[in-house]
Amino acid sequence: MALDMRRVIDPDTYFDHNSPPTNLGWAHDEVDKFIKAQSPDQRIVLVTSGGTTVPLENNTVRFVDNFSAGTRGSCSAEQFLAMGYAVIFLYREQSLQPFNRNYSHNTKGVLSFLERTNGQIRIKPEWEEKMGQDLDNYQKYTQENKLLMVNFTTLSDYLFLLREVSLLVASLGPRVMFYLAAAVSDFFIPSHSLSEHKIQSATGDLTLHMNQVPKFLRPLVKNWAPLCFIVSFKLETDPELLGPKARHALEKYGHQVVIANMLHTRKFQVWLFTKEEAMRPAVIQISQDDLDAGRDIEQDLVEELARRHQQYISSTLQQD
Ligand code: 9Z3
Numbered sequence: 001m002a003l004d005m006r007r008v009i010d011p012d013t014y015f016d017h018n019s020p021p022t023n024l025g026w027a028h029d030e031v032d033k034f035i036k037a038q039s040p041d042q043r044i045v046l047v048t049s050g051g052t053t054v055p056l057e058n059n060t061v062r063f064v065d066n067f068s069a070g071t072r073g074s075c076s077a078e079q080f081l082a083m084g085y086a087v088i089f090l091y092r093e094q095s096l097q098p099f100n101r102n103y104s105h106n107t108k109g110v111l112s113f114l115e116r117t118n119g120q121i122r123i124k125p126e127w128e129e130k131m132g133q134d135l136d137n138y139q140k141y142t143q144e145n146k147l148l149m150v151n152f153t154t155l156s157d158y159l160f161l162l163r164e165v166s167l168l169v170a171s172l173g174p175r176v177m178f179y180l181a182a183a184v185s186d187f188f189i190p191s192h193s194l195s196e197h198k199i200q201s202a203t204g205d206l207t208l209h210m211n212q213v214p215k216f217l218r219p220l221v222k223n224w225a226p227l228c229f230i231v232s233f234k235l236e237t238d239p240e241l242l243g244p245k246a247r248h249a250l251e252k253y254g255h256q257v258v259i260a261n262m263l264h265t266r267k268f269q270v271w272l273f274t275k276e277e278a279m280r281p282a283v284i285q286i287s288q289d290d291l292d293a294g295r296d297i298e299q300d301l302v303e304e305l306a307r308r309h310q311q312y313i314s315s316t317l318q319q320d
Helices: 013-019 023-036 071-082 126-142 157-177 217-226 240-255 288-292 297-320
Strands: 044-049 051-056 063-065 086-094 114-117 120-124 147-152 176-180 229-236 257-262 270-272 283-284
Touching: 013 157, 023 086, 023 147, 023 157, 044 071, 044 157, 071 086, 071 126, 071 176, 071 288, 071 297, 086 157, 120 126, 126 147, 147 157, 157 176, 157 217, 157 297, 176 297, 217 229, 217 240, 229 240, 229 283, 229 297, 257 297, 270 297, 283 297
Parallel strands: 044 086, 044 176, 086 147, 176 229, 229 257
Antiparallel strands: 051 063, 114 120, 257 270, 270 283
């Protein structure tokens, strides 16, 4: 794959040259209603989750995908709700969703939470309590306007929706947290260069030229939502790069927290980089035994971020 990285366009040009997703108007109205339904001191978090796709054809048969099951995002959304946040969950269609993640992608086997007894299908007794809690929580949070789910598929869908939601929640200021766990492609093929129909194999090998995606964290922090508490994620596979890249992101965009994680240890260990702790990031970790016992690292991570978010809110109130 030959990557053409010379032409870096700015974010506005990107929006001028790509089409918005079909759910953009719906998302605008729903987010608007959602934030108007919140009380004046309600803390709100935008959780992004799952990977973006980059289509290779306009009538898309093939696409390049970014790695993310949506575990981090869906699990964190549940934790934020438990801590009293209202959650806007911007997620990749078909990736894990809060309260459904243990059933839609059950690692113990398809429908393994069900059994047939005397001809009747029923939930296995060992699943009943957990399923009951998930059902109750999901219904409670959606009915109380505490959980709103908006889905994306492509990189372009994601960026349009991210900008739309950011501009809507920005006016609520410091009590809004951005928790940007979605895995977002760094490269894309501009729509004018896309093949209209399925690329044919008759001409032999395929060489792709991909442009660099403009860095959207910059306008998000500077222009779209400058008063909000912004947490981005940095994913690497080379341990030598993780710290330097996390520090670089903090310096470049000037936001509040970068959570650094390695692909293979992301369920056990994450580092929290801030301006003050750039050389000595706080570590959050759990053991394999914790994980086997059903404990998720997101419990500790979200608790810590909520604490820091509260400090941020208090410090901005003192400045007023
Ligand atoms: C993450 O680093 C997330 O923690 C994971 C979660 C994607 C690893 P899963 O969904 O995985 O639980 O399977 N997300 C951010 C990845 C990303 O694209 N970051 C960009 C980068 O590293 C910057 S925003 O350059």
